[in-house]
Amino acid sequence: MDGRFSLSDQMNSLQMVKMELGPIGTNAYLLWEDGGKDAVLIDAPPDSKDTVESYLAKESLRLSELWLTHGHWDHMAGAAELLNDEISVIGHRADKMLFEQPDVMSTFAMPGMNFEPVSITKWVDEGDALNLFGRKVSVYHCPGHCPGNLIFWVEDEKICFVGDVIFEGSVGRADLPGGDFETLTHSIQTKVYNLPEDTEICPGHGENTTVGSERRSNPFVRPL
Secondary structure (H helix, E strand, O other): OEEEEEOOOOOOOEEEEEEEEOOOOEEEEEEEEOOOOEEEEEOOOOOOHHHHHHHHHHOOOEEEEEEOOOOOHHHHOOOOOOOOOOOEEEEOHHHHHHHHOHHHHHHHOOOOOOOOOOOOOEEOOOOOEEEEOOEEEEEEEOOOOOOOOEEEEEHHHOEEEEEOOEEOOEEOOOOOOOOOHHHHHHHHHHHHOOOOOOOEEEEOOOOOEEHHHHHHHOOOOOOO
């Protein structure tokens, strides 16, 4: 599944393609600005190279940055075949072992998969800000699903990329190594639920939702 739409009518519009990729349907997001030449990819599922590069070629874009929400295999196993020395790679240091020694995930992956390490070129943490074509992106550290899960909030566009922290009517697993449900609950209540209610949540799996909808009806985590 993929869909392209405009996120802003201010300045040059921000464009996004949402792609459901890999063996377990992981969402990746390719973003660029109308008239621009650079693109940012959020997460790189296994075997994403052909799909991502087809969009880059179609729009005459160059992949300049890869933002990894966390180090689980289904979100980063396609990174190695996409990267070159000119692409900046962003992640959280708490998932350093998962990025650099991905074979530790083999027990939890599809049988027969081979993983290549990913070198993070810029470690980010809570309170840092990224630049998305002139738009400020606030970075929040939201552990609980895994130690290094990040979310990226683009305030001007009213959109937040959350990895596997929260889904439509559900939340990320907390039973994998490094996961903890109480920690995940705290991350959602104090960070995701504190965003404006009309913020669109772009999750790592499934359909998009909003902060307001999840605050009202998510059965796993209620607001404080």
